[in-house]
Amino acid sequence: MHIQVQIGQELLTAAVDDTPAGRDLMTQLPQTIEMIDHGGVEKTGPLRAPLDLDGQPDGADPDVGDLGYYAPGNDLVLYYGDQSYDAGIVVLGRLDDTAASRLAAMDGDITTTLTAAPAGAS
Template structure:
């Protein structure tokens, strides 16, 4: 599924994968969130409710541009740098945006994003 992420007003095209969590996330759209920095490699924000974890793979390694759901906290993460491997099912990759679009995430401590369906 194609989505559009506006980062502080700048639109970026991204794609959600076909996982149950990504489909559940798509049902939340449009969504506006205030993201804050976490570990100097990702921006995070709480979601209105937890996403489905059905069929979630075990062990993922988030990369620059990944959109992910962190299960224990119920939040969305947008990676602007590669993250640490997650050996269990705590992290679910939802989709990806171009690495070139992550610069505003790296430059600011907080950003406002609006995520919407772009199909």
């Protein structure tokens, strides 16, 4: 499963894991999210509905470039810096190879539109 993340003129892609949470995310697309910057490491914004956490660990230590979900805030998270382990973090998938550096270059808050990638796109 793949998604496109449109931020202004920037188009990022992400591979979404085939998990209950990942499949739930896909059912919510398309969706536009107002995201805020947290500590120069991540952009976060609320999804319309909580994701299914069945089978997910209690927390995670996401890598730079991960696509995540912060369950306590119902937030989608784009990781572009180093974030440590936290309870409530779920890694949903992986952003494309250049996404983290492009996100790091975007100062402050952003508006992003998520859509399912066309078949065959990665």
